[in-house]
Amino acid sequence: MEPALLPRAKFDALVQTLAQAGYRVFGPVPRAGAVVFDEIASADELPRGYKSEQVPGRYRLTHDGGERLFDFVHGHESLKRFTFAAEERLWSVSHDGQVAFHAHLPEGRPTAVIGARACDIAGMRVQDRTFIAGRHASFTDPYFESRRRSIFIVAVNCSVCTSTCFCASQGAGPRVTEAFDIALTELDDAFLLETGSEAGEALAAQLPLEPAREEHHQQAAQQIARVAQSQTRRIDNEGIYELLFDNLDHPRWDDVAARCLSCANCVMVCPTCFCHRENEVPDMGGTSSDHVRQWDACFTMEHGSTHGARLRPQVKQRYRQWLTHKLGSWWKQFDVSGCVGCGRCITWCPTGIDLTEEAAALRAEPGLKA
Ligand code: SF4
Ligand code: SF4
Numbered sequence: 001m002e003p004a005l006l007p008r009a010k011f012d013a014l015v016q017t018l019a020q021a022g023y024r025v026f027g028p029v030p031r032a033g034a035v036v037f038d039e040i041a042s043a044d045e046l047p048r049g050y051k052s053e054q055v056p057g058r059y060r061l062t063h064d065g066g067e068r069l070f071d072f073v074h075g076h077e078s079l080k081r082f083t084f085a086a087e088e089r090l091w092s093v094s095h096d097g098q099v100a101f102h103a104h105l106p107e108g109r110p111t112a113v114i115g116a117r118a119c120d121i122a123g124m125r126v127q128d129r130t131f132i133a134g135r136h137a138s139f140t141d142p143y144f145e146s147r148r149r150s151i152f153i154v155a156v157n158c159s160v161c162t163s164t165c166f167c168a169s170q171g172a173g174p175r176v177t178e179a180f181d182i183a184l185t186e187l188d189d190a191f192l193l194e195t196g197s198e199a200g201e202a203l204a205a206q207l208p209l210e211p212a213r214e215e216h217h218q219q220a221a222q223q224i225a226r227v228a229q230s231q232t233r234r235i236d237n238e239g240i241y242e243l244l245f246d247n248l249d250h251p252r253w254d255d256v257a258a259r260c261l262s263c264a265n266c267v268m269v270c271p272t273c274f275c276h277r278e279n280e281v282p283d284m285g286g287t288s289s290d291h292v293r294q295w296d297a298c299f300t301m302e303h304g305s306t307h308g309a310r311l312r313p314q315v316k317q318r319y320r321q322w323l324t325h326k327l328g329s330w331w332k333q334f335d336v337s338g339c340v341g342c343g344r345c346i347t348w349c350p351t352g353i354d355l356t357e358e359a360a361a362l363r364a365e366p367g368l369k370a
Contacts, residue, residue, distance in 0.1 A: 123271025
């Protein structure tokens with residue numbers, strides 16, 4: 001289908017058409033001072049007129065009374081929670097005369113997410129390499145795959161970015177290029193709508209679309225180009241594996257450890273981080289037990305523990321593990337960076353630690369020893 005216009009005044013038709021097609025519809029909504037994804041019943045719930053100010057260690061929502069629905073950049077949530085649940089029961093076991101095991105694969109209505117950004121989709125594609133068998137993984141995680149296969153993505157090309165965004169440097173944005181069903185670019189009074197799948201085509205055919213003119217294509221392209229040009233942070237990925245692993249004793253790790261609280265916020269907001277723990281949760285009667293998976297982080301003491309030994313007892317070691325994996329050894333493991341440049345770990349770090357600054361500091365003075 002040729003790109004077409006969806007007037008902003010008719011945006012609710014998209015929400016209603018998705019709902020009528022059987023999807024649970026999620027979209028960005030302002031909640032408690034941040035934009036989060038929540039189930040929506042109408043386009044009226046979207047963050048019309050909201051913007052976000054983001055700098056290292058600080059996030060603030062503001063409202064300018066404008067008409068745009070997606071000028072707020074992203075909040076702390078990405079698509080990750082829709083495909084890799086923060087907590088879920090994998091299986092359970094019961095003992096009622098005899099022992100029985102029960103599988104608990106995700107069930108229910110498929111999910112449509114409105115408002116995914118290019119960096120969110122890039123993050124999901126990075127996680128595909130971890131959770132779906134192929135060149136980089138030998139095992140398919142059925143929980144991830146089940147959600148991944150049934151998600152319908154309405155992506156939005158960014159029209160603004162914040163000071164912490166650097167998706168352009170990571171080749172992950174700001175334009176959405178893959179793994180979407182519908183992609184939107186918000187213009188003054190309408191959205192330029194493109195389809196990226198058969199499901200997207202079928203849904204778009206039911207929308208009140210109007211023909212797009214050359215000026216709409218130009219405005220969309222210029223808007224996206226402006227976002228890329230306005231990004232000031234970047235990571236130099238040239239030889240970054242060697243840079244990181246040749247500098248494991250660099251004094252910069254002590255410097256960053258003095259600022260790091262080991263709180264794991266950076267991991268929780270990262271769209272690519274996949275570390276998790278699995279716990280047994282028995283019932284009080286002793287007749288059944290749930291096997292539960294939860295997100296975990298290389299910043300927790302338990303994550304690096306084995307047979308009573310703590311592999312990374314110092315904060316310095318845990319931060320170094322995170323950064324060297326994310327920016328360095330991910331390339332060896334998955335042929336891609338573990339960072340898509342969304343900037344969330346910078347915004348949501350309580351002490352404003354900035355991985356672009358940490359990587360640049362090593363590059364500025366390589367070879368130093370603590
Ligand atoms: S490391 Fe930080 S900037 Fe990179 S993808 Fe994760 S949260 Fe985003
Ligand atoms: S880098 Fe920041 S967000 Fe990450 S663990 Fe340290 S203090 Fe927390």
